[in-house]
Amino acid sequence: QLWSFNGQPFTPFFVVEVANLKKKEVDKEIDTKFKKEYFAIGTSVELGWLIDPLNRIIQVYKRNKNGEPYRRKRPWVYLEGGKHLPGFTLELWPIDDIIAQEINYEDDSSEEEDEEECPYCNASIKGASQMVKHIQNKHN
Numbered sequence: 001q002l003w004s005f006n007g008q009p010f011t012p013f014f015v016v017e018v019a020n021l022k023k024k025e026v027d028k029e030i031d032t033k034f035k036k037e038y039f040a041i042g043t044s045v046e047l048g049w050l051i052d053p054l055n056r057i058i059q060v061y062k063r064n065k066n067g068e069p070y071r072r073k074r075p076w077v078y079l080e081g082g083k084h085l086p087g088f089t090l091e092l093w094p095i096d097d098i099i100a101q102e103i104n105y106e107d108d109s110s111e112e113e114d115e116e117e118c119p120y121c122n123a124s125i126k127g128a129s130q131m132v133k134h135i136q137n138k139h140n
Contacts, residue, residue, distance in 0.1 A: 011042075011043040011044045011045055012044070012045060013044050013045060013046045013047065013084060014045070014046070014047045014048070014081075014084055014085060015034075015038045015045055015047075015048045015049075016048070016049045016050075016051065017030055017033075017034070017048075017049075017050050017051070018051050018052070018053065019050065019051075019052055020052055020054050020055065021050075021052040021055060021057050022052075022054070022055055030050060031050075031059075031071065034048050034050065034061050034069065034071070035061075035069045038061070038069075039061065039063065039069035041067075046062065046063060046084050047060070047061070047062060047081070047082070047084040047085070048060070048061030048062075048069075048071075049061070049079060049090075050071070051095075053092075053095045053096075053098075053099055054099065056076040057073070057076070058073065058074040058075070058076060058079060059071045059072070059073055059074070060072050060073075060074050060079070076092055077092065078090060078091050078092055079092070091133070093129040093130075093132060093133045096129045097127070097129050097130075100129070114126075116131060118131065118134055118135065118138075118139075120135065120138070120139045121138065121139070123138075
């Protein structure tokens with residue numbers, strides 16, 4: 001798919017889709033969209049991320065040495081931009097926090113998480129995902 005920018009044909013080199021992939025039909029539909037539209041011949045797309053925050057699924061799309069698109073599943077930890085987005089890392093813990101807040105809101109739960117002490121430096125940290133982030137950033 002070609003877009004235009006100031007009247008000139010344009011395709012981005014990086015695309016992201018966020019979707020609920022619980023249903024196989026949706027996964028297949030979006031996979032086809034990535035491979036046939038975003039990574040079509042003539043486009044400049046080199047990197048694609050398909051992110052399903054509800055089911056904690058990440059699919060990374062790239063081109064092989066023949067220019068054909070392929071995808072690989074990645075663990076739900078973080079995503080690095082690599083050579084396409086040098087120095088960029090998408091941390092996924094904030095997404096987990098937002099999902100948890102949505103679930104807590106839907107459950108009408110008003111209980112707040114207790115603070116826990118970091119086992120390395122005794123800092124007070126609120127919530128498991130914040131503890132993981134703290135340990136990764138301060139103690140790795």
